[in-house]
Amino acid sequence: MPLVAPAPQAPVQLLSPTGVRRSRPTGEREYPDVEEYAALVADVGAEQLRARYRDMALVRRFDVEATALQRQGELALWASCTGQEAAQVGAGHGLAGQDHVFPTYREHGLAWVRGVDPLQVLQLYRGSSHGGWDPSDHAFHLYTLVIGAQLPHATGYAMGVQRDGLVGTGDRGRDTAVMACFGDGASSQGEVNEALSWAAVFSAPVVFFCQNNGWAISAPTARQSAAPLHQRATGFGMPGVQVDGNDVLAVEAVVRAAGDRARSGAGPVLVEAVTYRMNAHTTSDDAGRYRTREEEDSWRAKDPLARVEAHLRATDGADDAFFDAVRGESDELGARVRRGVREMTDPAPTSMFDHAYAAEHPLVASERAWLETWLATEPEEAR
Amino acid sequence: MSATTTRPTAPTPDQTASPTGAAATPAGASGASGASGTATLTLAKAITAALHDAMAADEKVLLMGEDIGRLGGVFRVTDGLQATFGEDRVVDTPLAEATILGAAIGLALRGYRPVCEIQFDGFVYPAFSQIVSQLAKMPARLAGAGQLPVVVRIPYGGGIGAVEHHSESPEAYFAHTAGLRVISPATPQDAYWMLRQSLTQPDPVIVMEPKRRYWDKGAVDTSAAALAAAPGLHSARVARPVSDARVSEGGAVTVVAYGPTVRVALDAALAAAEEGVELEVVDLRSLSPLDVGVVEASARRTGRVVVVHEAPVFLGMGAEVAARVTESCFHSLEAPVLRVGGFSVPYPAARIEEHYLPDAERLLDAVDRVLA
Numbered sequence: 001m002p003l004v005a006p007a008p009q010a011p012v013q014l015l016s017p018t019g020v021r022r023s024r025p026t027g028e029r030e031y032p033d034v035e036e037y038a039a040l041v042a043d044v045g046a047e048q049l050r051a052r053y054r055d056m057a058l059v060r061r062f063d064v065e066a067t068a069l070q071r072q073g074e075l076a077l078w079a080s081c082t083g084q085e086a087a088q089v090g091a092g093h094g095l096a097g098q099d100h101v102f103p104t105y106r107e108h109g110l111a112w113v114r115g116v117d118p119l120q121v122l123q124l125y126r127g128s129s130h131g132g133w134d135p136s137d138h139a140f141h142l143y144t145l146v147i148g149a150q151l152p153h154a155t156g157y158a159m160g161v162q163r164d165g166l167v168g169t170g171d172r173g174r175d176t177a178v179m180a181c182f183g184d185g186a187s188s189q190g191e192v193n194e195a196l197s198w199a200a201v202f203s204a205p206v207v208f209f210c211q212n213n214g215w216a217i218s219a220p221t222a223r224q225s226a227a228p229l230h231q232r233a234t235g236f237g238m239p240g241v242q243v244d245g246n247d248v249l250a251v252e253a254v255v256r257a258a259g260d261r262a263r264s265g266a267g268p269v270l271v272e273a274v275t276y277r278m279n280a281h282t283t284s285d286d287a288g289r290y291r292t293r294e295e296e297d298s299w300r301a302k303d304p305l306a307r308v309e310a311h312l313r314a315t316d317g318a319d320d321a322f323f324d325a326v327r328g329e330s331d332e333l334g335a336r337v338r339r340g341v342r343e344m345t346d347p348a349p350t351s352m353f354d355h356a357y358a359a360e361h362p363l364v365a366s367e368r369a370w371l372e373t374w375l376a377t378e379p380e381e382a383r
Numbered sequence: 384m385s386a387t388t389t390r391p392t393a394p395t396p397d398q399t400a401s402p403t404g405a406a407a408t409p410a411g412a413s414g415a416s417g418a419s420g421t422a423t424l425t426l427a428k429a430i431t432a433a434l435h436d437a438m439a440a441d442e443k444v445l446l447m448g449e450d451i452g453r454l455g456g457v458f459r460v461t462d463g464l465q466a467t468f469g470e471d472r473v474v475d476t477p478l479a480e481a482t483i484l485g486a487a488i489g490l491a492l493r494g495y496r497p498v499c500e501i502q503f504d505g506f507v508y509p510a511f512s513q514i515v516s517q518l519a520k521m522p523a524r525l526a527g528a529g530q531l532p533v534v535v536r537i538p539y540g541g542g543i544g545a546v547e548h549h550s551e552s553p554e555a556y557f558a559h560t561a562g563l564r565v566i567s568p569a570t571p572q573d574a575y576w577m578l579r580q581s582l583t584q585p586d587p588v589i590v591m592e593p594k595r596r597y598w599d600k601g602a603v604d605t606s607a608a609a610l611a612a613a614p615g616l617h618s619a620r621v622a623r624p625v626s627d628a629r630v631s632e633g634g635a636v637t638v639v640a641y642g643p644t645v646r647v648a649l650d651a652a653l654a655a656a657e658e659g660v661e662l663e664v665v666d667l668r669s670l671s672p673l674d675v676g677v678v679e680a681s682a683r684r685t686g687r688v689v690v691v692h693e694a695p696v697f698l699g700m701g702a703e704v705a706a707r708v709t710e711s712c713f714h715s716l717e718a719p720v721l722r723v724g725g726f727s728v729p730y731p732a733a734r735i736e737e738h739y740l741p742d743a744e745r746l747l748d749a750v751d752r753v754l755a
Contacts, residue, residue, distance in 0.1 A: 102489075130520075134528040141492070142524055146516050152485020153517070159486060160493025163445075163471060191513075194482040201477055355523045356561055358530045358585035362617065363672045364561075 011274050012037055012254055013244040017302045019310025021249070031242075037253040044249060046317030052093065052248045053308045053318070054326050056085035059109040060305065061330035062118045065337045066108075066125070070283045074341050076127045079106045083278030086304030087211050087245035089113055091179065091273070094255025095207075096172070096263070098139065100161075101179045102154035105143040106211075110181070114140040118333070119340040128347055147186045151195035151208070154180035158204035158262075167205050168265025175263035179207045179255075185216025187232075188224045196270065200237040205262035207255065208270045211245060213277035214299075218290035230272035238268045245275030246304040276302070349375060421604040427597035429571035430460050430536075432605060433578035434498065438468050441496060444582055445472040447483055448500030448536075457502055458538060458597055480506055484513035484535070488521065491531045496582060504539040505548030511556070518587045519562030530585040534578070539567075540643045540693050541740055542595035544733040551730055552694035554642075557589045558671040558703075565670040566616065567591040567642035571601035573668060576609065580616040588616075591670070593643035616669060619677035623652050623664035630684050634660045636750050637681040639690040639704050641667035644741065648691055651743035655750060662750065670700055675707045682708045686717035687753040691746050696724040718753040 012031045015021055023038040025031075044052075063082050070078040081088065088109025095101070101110055111121055115138045123132035124143055135141040144150035158178040161167060166176040186192050187210065199206045210229055214221055221229075233240025239261070243254040251273055258269035276299035280287040287296075312318035353368040424432060438444045446461060452475035455462030465473035476483050480501060487497035501507045507514070514535065522531050541550035558565045564586050568574040574592070581588040614620055622645055625635045636655075640648040645666045652662035663681050667673065682688045688708050690701035701722035708720050723741045731739050 129526065130524040131526055131528070135492070135525070136528065142521075146512065149485065149513065149517055152482040152513065153489040153492065155482065156486030156489025156491075156497075157493050158489070160490045160495055163495070164493070190509075191481045191485060194477070194479040195485070198477050198479060198482050198486065352523075355526050357564075358522060361564075361586075361672050362674075 009242070011242040011244045011272075012250045013247050014038055014041065014250040014253060015247045015307050015311055017246075017307050019307045019312075019314055021311055021315075037250065037257065040256050041249055041253040044252065046312065046315065049249070049308055049312060050318050050322060052089055052252075053305065053312065054329070055089045055092075055113060056109070056248065056305050056308070057326045057330055058333050059085050059089065059112050061334050062112070062337060063108060065334040066118075066122060067279070067283065069122075069338065069341050070125070075122065075125045075283075077125050078283045079125075079281070080277070080279035080283075081106050081108045083276045083299065083304070084211055084213055084245065085109050086248035086308075087251050087273040087275045090248040090251025091209055091255045093248075094252040095179060095259055096175075096177070098166075098174065099177045099179060099259060100139045100141065100154075100157060101181065102141045102150040102157070103143055103181045104147075104150070104183060104186070105145050106183075107143070107181055111138075111140060114138040116140055118337055119344075122337070122341055123344070126341060126344060128344055148182055148189035148192040148195075151180045151182060151186075151192050152198070154178045155195045155199045155202075155204050155206055158199065158206045158268075159202060161205055162202070167263060172263075175205075177205045177207055177259045177262035179209050179259075181209050181211065183216065184210065184212040184214070184221040184224050184229060185219065186210075187229050188216075193236075196232070196236040196238070196268070199268040203265065203267035205265070206268040207258040207262055208268060209255070210270065210272045211275055212272055213245075213275050215277055215281065215287075215291065217281040217285055220291075228272070230270060233270035236270070238270055240270040240272065242272045242274060245273030246299075246302045246307070248304060248308060275304075420606055421602050423600055424571050424575075424603045425598050425600050426568070426571045426574045426593070427458055427460050429575040429601075429603045430578055430592065431462060431464070432603065433575045433582075434461065434464060435467065436605065437498075437579055437582040438464065438472060441582070443494060444496045444498065445474065445490070446498045446500065447474045447476050447487060449476055449478055449483075449502050451475060451500050456500060458594065460536075460597075461500065480508075480510035481513050484510040484518060484533075487533045487535075488513065488517055488531060491533050492529055496532050496534070498534045498536060498582070501535065501537045503545075503549045504537055504551040504553055507535075507537055507553060514557065514563070514589070515560045519560045522562060522586070531587050532582075532585050533587045534581050534590060535588070536590045536592055538594035538597070539591045540593050540595060541730060541736050542643065544736075546733065547730075550733070550736065552692070552725065554589075554591045554670055555694060555699050557591075558673075558700060562587065563671060564588045564617070565591065566668060567593065567670060568668065569593065569596065569622070569640075569642055569645035569666050571599070571603045572609075572613075573666075575603045575605060576613040577616060577668065579610070580613070584616065591642055595643055596646065599646070614668065617672045617674055618669065619665055619667045619674035621663060621677065621681065622666040623649055623662065625661040625663040625685070627684070629661040630663075632661075634754070635685040636660065636662050636687040636689060636753055637665060637678070637685045638662045638746065638750070639665045639667060639678055639688065639701075641670060641692065641700070643693055644691045647741065647743055647746060651746045651750070654743055655747060660750065660754065667700070667704075673700075673703060673707070675704075675711070678704060678708060679711050682712045682720075683715040686715055688716070688720045689723060689746065689749045689753060690720065691723040691741050691749075693725050693740055695727045696722045697727050699724055718755075721749045721753055723749045
């Protein structure tokens with residue numbers, strides 16, 4: 001008798017692609033805890049769903065504008081998040097204000113929910129900064145471009161949270177979780193697996209949030225992992241849950257549950273949000289070379305914004321005036337982003353020396369002095 | 384042969400540029416015994432004392448590494464510290480070097496001062512990406528919004544008869560990476576104070592600990608007065624000065640060494656002196672930044688320079704020292720700067736490592752060549 005893999009379950013879904021909100025199991029392959037998750041977001045009514053829709057629409061508009069700015073030569077690169085708005089906006093709203101987020105380089109929706117200004121995000125992609133914002137302003141750390149390197153950081157940060165006595169006190173306003181974002185491609189990295197194991201061993205309050213968007217540049221998820229990613233959690237000693245990443249409500253519910261567990265001191269959780277990267281990995285690659293139009297169209301039918309709109313319209317939660325207002329606000333955001341990028345000034349050349357070291361460093365000081373002198377010298381004199 | 388175990392008494396020349404070592408006097412500086420003052424300690428126990436005293440002085444200091452708790456580390460450097468400070472401050476980690484470093488970065492972002500122990504030099508490479516791409520660069524990315532005061536201790540170098548991957552000299556990788564400070568103490572006193580200084584300043588520090596000197600003994604003064612008298616963290620020192628009279632007799636050579644080869648240089652100096660040749664031994668102490676001022680001052684006096692280290696000569700620290708001295712002291716030099724070091728081969732099996740490691744004889748051969 002050959003070994004048999006467990007029957008797959010459907011990811012947690014509370015809002016169907018056609019906009020039907022669910023609160024109890026309806027089919028054979030239904031996720032069994034759907035009622036518990038639905039109860040966790042019972043407070044998310046029409047008003048809150050309109051706010052989620054607005055967030056997703058503005059993030060998408062920002063993403064479209066940034067893509068255009070890259071094509072116009074204003075940005076060196078852009079990593080689009082179109083298609084992943086529900087995963088990111090849902091996760092952002094599922095967290096508590098005091099929680100910390102360690103993002104990858106595509107977390108524009110999470111950055112938005114956390115209050116990071118889109119123009120700050122664009123400094124990195126314009127090449128005018130390696131960061132762009134102060135992590136302490138929004139408990140949102142800097143983007144990390146080395147795949148998966150931020151998971152150990154998040155884990156260590158969570159160990160600090162533990163040592164600061166901010167786990168398991170029962171004070172919902174103080175107990176703190178750390179969200180570590182990564183993708184399906186990053187799941188292949190050693191450090192990601194080290195961090196999962198490490199966090200479980202130390203019961204660190206980490207919500208590992210994997211956005212499985214189907215592709216790691218040109219390699220499909222099947223090339224990264226022979227097993228569903230959320231199933232790895234068991235082997236590391238933590239719960240794993242798969243959620244429909246295009247369902248903003250389900251992601252919020254699952255992240256709330258994972259955050260509650262981490263903050264209580266019960267340890268980490270692995271959340272796999274199954275979603276799809278509708279555009280290329282970045283503006284540097286061509287998705288047409290490695291995937292089909294049919295696949296993209298099938299995901300377009302599961303669009304995260306469309307299902308919220310369908311639900312709101314069907315339940316009289318929003319009318320044309322609302323959607324028109326969001327569209328107008330989106331256009332204003334696009335114009336502000338375009339104008340802001342073009343008005344960005346380059347940093348001073350000698351700013352490269354400013355934070356290489358915190359304490360004075362003789363070599364850096366002498367090289368700074370040399371560049372200052374060089375820049376102050378007319379080219380013909382310098383030679 | 385005990386020159387390395389005592390502090391130099393002669394004044395150190397030309398330490399003009401040493402702003403980085405201005406460490407605050409730690410509160411309650413005391414030896415591992417709890418008593419302030421001078422004790423004779425091995426280099427390893429001097430590090431133990433420094434860790435103990437730093438942890439006592441600053442509750443944000445914590446240690447992370449493999450087997451550092453109940454075992455006290457494979458070299459017993461952390462012996463007894465977990466019993467004193469508990470499992471949350473002396474953390475026995477999973478066998479995961481990348482995450483020892485990565486978690487330390489996260490802890491530092493949270494306001495802690497992690498000290499990572501890498502068990503052996505050859506095991507640092509799994510953590511290399513976290514060190515050079517994250518630890519070194521993140522302060523610049525943060526642009527003033529955060530610091531990463533992480534200390535990484537790496538026992539390094541050969542000469543203890545170890546097996547593969549246990550005797551390497553990777554210091555140039557780290558010294559080449561901007562954003563890191565790299566130090567290598569050669570004496571128990573320096574091991575104590577350089578570690579204490581590392582744990583009171585804001586930048587990441589890679590501490591290359593010369594493992595074959597772990598058992599060398601020397602006087603360690605843990606008093607606050609000793610800190611005030613200690614050179615800055617980035618400063619070189621003249622471990623064996625040569626008088627102007629000796630130099631003018633025409634038989635003096637500057638030998639630049641650090642970590643495990645300081646004692647090699649001092650041994651060579653004793654042998655050379657018997658033949659009327661004086662070696663002024665400069666102990667770099669800091670590999671990045673490099674205190675070239677001390678080296679240059681000595682080079683200008685002697686006109687002859689030899690650099691010695693265990694790492695392969697090709698693109699090693701000696702290349703940087705030679706280039707700097709040649710650029711700044713060309714008209715004072717009587718001979719090309721020579722380098723003595725390891726070969727460009729993977730570290731050899733222990734039974735033949737004595738032929739790889741530069742010893743006093745190889746150093747003296749180079750001295751003869753710069754005098755020829």
